[in-house]
Amino acid sequence: MSISKSGIQTIEVRMYPSYNRETQELEPSLKNAQVTVDVVKREYNTVKETYSEEEVILHLAAPTEKNEVSKKTKFIYPELTEYIFDETFEALVPYDIKILEKAQNLITTDPEEIKKITEELLIAYNEIWQIYDQNKVSQYADLIYNKEKRTAQQLFFSESDSKKRVEQLLTSGRIVKEGYKMMPFEDFKLRFYANGKIVTLVYDEIGQVGRNKSVLRSKGDSRKSYYSLFYKPINSDEFILY
Structure with missing residues (x-):
């Protein structure tokens, strides 16, 4: 979904200390953090309307070393509080x-600036919240049209795929499932993606x-x-759903 056109793509992985549920605090360092990321490819057969098996085209992994006695692997920079690594590959779409x-x-x-962006973004979130909360299906359809059109293109949807997608987005004709209530916005932070061109609140x-x-x-x-x-x-000055 993040690949918008053919060419050289860069995957960057950022590692930070994890949360310790016992102490209820962040760990002081990365310790024995181990991260692996696979970039996979699936080809779509437009005749059979089926996807091929996944093919790994890039494998990224944080550097580790093996203990010759225990045979266990461990992260080679346990004292760090941040570790960043990346790799590139060529994509043809x-x-x-x-x-x-x-x-x-x-x-x-x-x-x-972060405060300003967050406040502006909250305006867009509140508008969407109202659409979801009041089950305004027609406004919802307008809201997500361009996003879903792009999704269908990037995932090579067939007509049956598109119908299944509608069923996933609407449950019994509702945006929010019966018995569920929209939650207020609280305890959130601003996050950037796509080199700062995409923003979200998490x-x-x-x-x-x-x-x-x-x-x-x-x-x-559940939630x-x-x-x-x-x-x-x-x-x-307007934020648009990507």
């Missing part, structure tokens, strides 16, 4: 999506279920998070 080429780069570390209460997921959530028998990535076109 049959589409060229230019949306983010016309989006503002919003990334910043300035606290005042739930950020340490140690709680749903942390780092969309702050747009509902609660019933459900909803898609909420936004961009701001160049020369515009």
Whole structure:
């Protein structure tokens, strides 16, 4: 979903200390953190309308070493509080999506700028919250149309795939499942993606279920998070669902 056109792609992995449920604090360092990421490819057969098996085209892994006695592996930089590594690969896709080429780069570390972006973004979130809460299906369809059109293109949806997608998005004709209520926005933080061209608000209460997921959530028998990535076109003040 993140590949918008053919060419060289870069995958960057950032590692930070994990949360300790016993002490209810972040670990002081990365300790024995071990992270692996696989980039996989599946080809779609338009005749048979089926996907091929996944093929790993890139494997990334944090550096580890093996203990010759225990035969266990461990991270070679346990004292660090941050470790970043990346790798590149070439992707060939049959589409060229230019949306983010016309989006503002919003990334910043300035606290005042982050506060300003967050406040502006909350306006868009509140509008969507109302649509979900009041089950305004027609407005919901308008809201997600361009996003879903792009999704269908990137995932090579067939007609049957598109019908299944509608069933996933609407349960018994409802945006929010019967018996579920939209939750208020609280304990959240701003997060950047796509080199600052995509922004989102994520739930950020340490140690709680749903942390780092969309702050747009509902609660019933369980909790459900909803898609909420936004961009701001160049020369515009409006946040649009990506």
